[in-house]
Structures are given as structure tokens and as C-alpha cells.
Amino acid sequence: MAKKSSPAAVTFWGAAHTVTGSMHLVQSAGLQILLDCGLYQGKRAEARSRNSQFPFPPSSIEAVILSHAHIDHCGNLPNLVRQGFDGTIYCTAATRDLLAVMLADSAKIQEEDAAYLNKKHKSGEPDIEPLYHQHDVRQTMQQVQSLPYLRPGVIADAITFRFIEAGHLLGSAMVHLTLPGIARDRTITFTGDLGRRELPILRDPAPVPPADLLITESTYGGRNHPKVELLADDLCALAHRTVARGGKIIVPAFSLGRTQNIVYYLHLLVSQGKLPKLPVFVDSPLAVAATEVFRLHPECFDEATWDLLQTDNDLFGGYLVRYVRSVEESKALNFYKDPCLIISASGMCETGRILHHLKHNIEDPRNTILIIGYQAPETLGRRLVEKRPEVRIHDKMYQAKAEIVVMNGFSCHADRNDFSDFLGPIAGQVGKTRLVHGEADQATALMQLLQEKGFKDVAYPDRGETVTLE
Secondary structure, three states: OOOOOOOOEEEEEEOOOOOOOOEEEEEEOOEEEEEOOOOOOOOHHHHHHHHHOOOOOHHHOOEEEOOOOOHHHHOOHHHHHHOOOOOEEEEOHHHHHHHHHHHHHHHHHHHHHHHHHHHOOOOOOOOOOOOOOHHHHHHHHHOEEEOOOOOOEEEOOOEEEEEEEOOOOOOOEEEEEEEOOOOOOEEEEEOOOOOOOOOOOEOOOOOOOOOOEEEEEOOOOOOOOOOHHHHHHHHHHHHHHHHHOOOOEEEEOOOOOHHHHHHHHHHHHHHOOOOOOOOEEEEOHHHHHHHHHHHHOHHHEOHHHHHHHOOOOOOOOOOOEEEEOOHHHHHHHHHOOOOOEEEEOOOOOOOOOHHHHHHHHOOOOOOEEEEOOOOOOOOHHHHHHOOOOEEEEOOEEEEOOOEEEEOHHHOOOOOHHHHHHHHHHHHHHOOEEEEEOOOHHHHHHHHHHHHHHOOOEEEOOOOOOEEEOO
16 A cells, blocks of 8 residues: 655656657655656757656656557657556557557657668767667557546556546547545646547547646647638638649648548548549558557547448548558659649658658649648748748758648647636636646746636746645
């Protein structure tokens, strides 16, 4: 039985003052647990340093509670295991299945990046080791235990928790924890990445549970997305415009979540007769595997999607979309002359097959580059959003002559209005609120909104900052 000793505390080790690398250390009853263990994504040297070195001994962690399977929330788990963590990783069933796909792909990237850098090494320099290998992923998956939404989980007979629908991604969850306290038990609600209302496919987020400490993301805390019903119309207009000038539409998209959403929209537009059967290619082996997991978990779908499945079992576009697996098929798209739409990863244009599609198409003014996701600072995707006249791809400069279009409405993150509606009702039932997973301007805007709603203790913690619950 774990002891009740010092006050419970949370230290913010990731996604603090940034939108990446989610990782929060909870200390209670003599135990240490992690909320998420994500990869930090940024400049290569800084990212490698942060991801390689944990600010605590991995062997000291009792358990990890995982909100969802995006790589910036789960991607450093195999490294945690490699360095000595042997506890349980808790998540939902859909997250477990996505986790196997995402981590295997991440290990492949780690191994390929290390091999590439080692080829460029000068004689006598030590080889660079991958952050982790495939065998670390296999061991990690052996430590995963899934729980249904709302079913209580117990860690070391001391800490209880439950998963609550977050509506952000297949299997995504808020985490509500109950910790033993000195005078009374304390509670924490961690929103993970909070979804939006009325997005297709997934259920809307459930009510956010009040708590002594609320840890919430703030990615779009100062912005409102376009209305969901306008997205299909905007996408349709863009497609017609690009096809009319004989161009291609290149879409950098995260393989998990965003790709499935845009394919769903395309499927609806074609089935409604609003869009001709434009050839659509999903050029990402990871997206192919992730889409198969979506098909395995209809229990996560909202009522409208469930009803559609009764008459149309092809919502992810098997008849409309060609899923590209091999390198040879991917290269062949460079020579495809007719108008088409190519969806490829990575979503921030930093690695992967999207780089080849961009360099072959960005200098043709007939083409359109469609940005549909958040682009972190210092990434190629951010430079495209900023409409830089020239961008570097694979160590060569290219003229950005293609039309660059940004559609943030495809985001699966809550916006300012969502935060107001989701968090406003619990203002008087929350002790402390800490904003993570957001850039400074967005977090500051959300902080002001929450204070106006009546939240008393709201802050934007630095990396390594600790908050206590007593």
C-alpha cells in the first residue's frame, strides 16, 4: 500500500511554452506517474537532446497514462522503456491499436535518420544511435494495458483514474485522477488534446470534469475556426479552381486523424455530386495502416457516422482513393501529368514523402499547396504558411510559385468558443488551472478568457515548473 506523505504535485516537463512533447510528472503517495510521454519536435540538435535525456530516472516511474496516439504525446515511450521504465502504460483500446502503428513508424524514422547522419560523418567521429529501435517498440507494446472510457483504473492501490471522451482523435481521452491527500483526496483533470463540436466521424468531447487542478491544452486559445459546415464548400471551391488551371493539389497531412478527415470530406463531396471523381492519392504507408485501425473501431464514431455506415461502408474512400504503399508508386506520382490530389506526410513538411511532392510541384503556379494543420515554428510548413518566396527542401532552394492555401478549419483542436463552452460551466469548481500545449499568444488569450469566466488561479507554466495540490 502506497503511503500518504507529502502533498501531491505536478511538474510540467513537456508541451510547456510550446505545442509539442507532451509530458507531465505527477507525484503522489510516494509514486511518480507520467501523463503522456511525447516526442519534442523542433530544431534537430535541441530535439535530440530533449528526447534523449529525461529529467528523472525512467526506472522511478510507476506508470504512464496516455491521452492519445499522436506522436507528440506518445512518441518517446520506447525510449522511456529503453532507459529502464518497466511499469504499465494505460490507454483506451483504440489508442493501443494506433500506438502500435505510430511507434513502429517512429522507430523506422529514428533508425533511418541515424543511418543517414552516420553516412555524413567524418572519419573517426562516433556513430549516432537511434533514439530507439523496433525491439524497444515491441517491448513497449507488451507493457500497454487498455481500459474502456469511464471504467476506473487503479495504480499501486493508491491513485485512481478514468478516461473520458476528448473528441480529438480516435481513442483520445481526457484523464481524471484522484490522488490521496493529507487532509482529503485531491483531483486532477488533464484534457490531453481537446476536440471540437460537430466534427465528422468522432463523438464530441464529453463534459470536462471539475478538479483541484485542471491541466488544459491551449493550442487555439485565441482563435476561432471557420464553421464546420463551410469546410466542404471551401475544399470544393479550391479543387475546382485548381483543376480548371490543370494543376495538382498537394496536401501535407498528419497520417493519423487529419488524413482520415479530409478523405471523409472528399468522399461526401463526390457522393453528393459536388465534386468530380478527381484522382486522390494517399501517399503514406503510416496513413494506410492508421486508416485500417479507424475501420476497426466504429464504437468511437458519432451517431451520424454510425448511421452512414449502415448504408455506406466505404467512408474512407476505397473506391475514390488510391492508397500508395511502395516507394516506386510514390515516385511515379512525380510524373503524373493530370490534375489530382495528393495527401502525404509529414504534416509539418519536415520529413517523409511530402518533401518529394513539394519539390516537384511547388514551382508550378498551376498547383495548390493546401495546409490543413498546425505548423510549428522553424518547420518548412510554417515557412509555407508565412508565404516565404523561397523555401529550402532537401538542401536546395525552390521558388514558391504554387498557390498556398491555409485551411485551419480542419483542425481537431478546440478553439476559443469551444474552450468557453467546455470550461466555462466548471469555473467555480476548479482550484488551479495550468495551460500547456500552446504558444504564448494563444495561451495568454485563453488565460484572459478563463479569468473573465471566473477561474481564480490560471497560469502558463515554464518547463520544469511545479504546482502543488495542497
